[in-house]
Amino acid sequence: MGNNLQRPKGTQDILPDVAQQWQQVENTANSLFNQWGYGEIRTPNLEYTELFLRGVGETTDVVNKEMYRFEKSKRDYSLRPEGTAGVVRAFIENGLHRTPKPVRLWYTGPMFRYERPQAGRQRQFHQLGIEQFGIAGPSADTEVIALAWALLTTLGLPDLALEINDIGSAADREAFRNQLRNALTDHKTALCDTCQHRYTENPFRMLDCKNPSCQTIYSGQPIQALLAKPWTNADSQAHFATVTKALTELGIPWQRNHTLVRGLDYYNGPVFEITTTKLGAQNTVCGGGRYDSLVETLGGPETPGVGWALGLERLISLLPASAPVPPDVWVAIANTSLLTQGMQAATQLRNKGYTVDTDLSHKKIGKQIDAAAKRGIKHVVLVEPEREITVKTLTTSQQTPLTDFLNQPIAGR
RNA sequence: GCGAGUGUAGCCAAGUGGUUAAGGCCCCGGGUUGUGGUCUCGGUAUUCGUGGGUUCGAUUCCCAUCACUCGCCCCA
Secondary structure, eight states: OTTOOOOOTTOOOOOHHHHHHHHHHHHHHHHHHHHTTOEEOOOOSEEEHHHHIIIIITTSHHHHHSOOEEEETTEEEEEOSSSHHHHHHHHHHTTGGGSOSSEEEEEEEEEEOOOOOBTTBOSEEEEEEEEEESOOSHHHHHHHHHHHHHHHHHTTOSSEEEEEEEOOOHHHHHHHHHHHHHHHGGGGGGSOHHHHHHHHHOGGGGGGOOOHHHHHHHTSHHHHHHHHSOOSOHHHHHHHHHHHHHHHHTTOOOEEOTTOOOSSTTOEEEEEEEEETTSSSOOEEEEEEEOTTHHHHTTSOSOOEEEEEEEHHHHHHHSOOOOOOOOSEEEEESSGGGHHHHHHHHHHHHHHTOOEEEEOSOOOHHHHHHHHHHTTOSEEEEEOTTSOOEEEETTTTEEEEHHHHHHSOOOOO
């Protein structure tokens, strides 16, 4: 196998049995979005790099070290690492901000991030997401979260938990980051290497460090006292309270996670993740939040927005494996000269609504029936020389002329 | 970028410092079953991820390398 061609690291071939699960998810999502008034938008996999620098944030890991970025004819391109920035760009570029509010959009497609693959993470992965523009009030957050919950529960996913947090404004966050740093100044040298790094780069992330000695520091008085009192502005708090109240009224269970922050710069106000215990280290199925300044950042008019994205690979890995569905009918054709008759029979059956596979082996009829029986197929059409075309039902051993079979009502499968 | 584990056919796998590398599934071909999931015969690895070393001899020992998996970071 040494020099055979191989798919690039972190990419996946999706074979028919798994593709079936993808279709199930896509179909469910498609009809649910339609019912909720969300229209599909398809944007390029390729964008000018500047979009992500401005949209997602130059200092974020996603943009900083994970983008597939290259130059062609002096233009700087990147494969999209996430979906929101492109949708917002399209929203502005196509003048959707001039259509009635709210503007409700959904998308799906591959995203690309140059990372070390592990369970639940690949370099080309697929997201399904929604974005809703134009409503500043908490109704927008509520609807968007409710839709995520509706989709995941409709798909029958087990052991879901909705975690939600209020991250306020950029100024709120900066102030709180400094409070955290101040509270930890004395302990800084006692922290693990990662947390020392987080201390400067991203203090929020220190709080869910897995290192026990770090945790004892964080669970101590000063930090807990800091977390206990709200640190976001009054408007954001009120907004958050309204959203969570509505979720409770809608029967959607949620829990506050004070350490939940998001790695993309554009979020403000309520942010949330839906996690599951069945996924390994990468346990977030769906994540999102509000981004009130992103449209403006990308050159559009001031327009609030809320959205989320879910990882399809992660979601699909939670679904039970689906057994391949055999066709209703198998057409056994004795030899090549009967091919067209066999195909015509297949067409008639398909027009009637049956799913039909045609055996092209031209082996002995017995072998062909054998093949059908092994596959769990119910009806076999026998196309043989100098005989009427008949349908043999394997469960009952009955044989019926094809013409009669076609007149029968289509049987349950 | 860092850490750990694994690497024998499409899949699951046994194996040993020494003539032709078990077995099962799948797949392919033949026979049998009156036109059926049975049974039966046969076929599918010049080779044990790749390269080098030790050795009279290596799939088995050593080194390197590559690939995959899991974890850290970060995220969906």
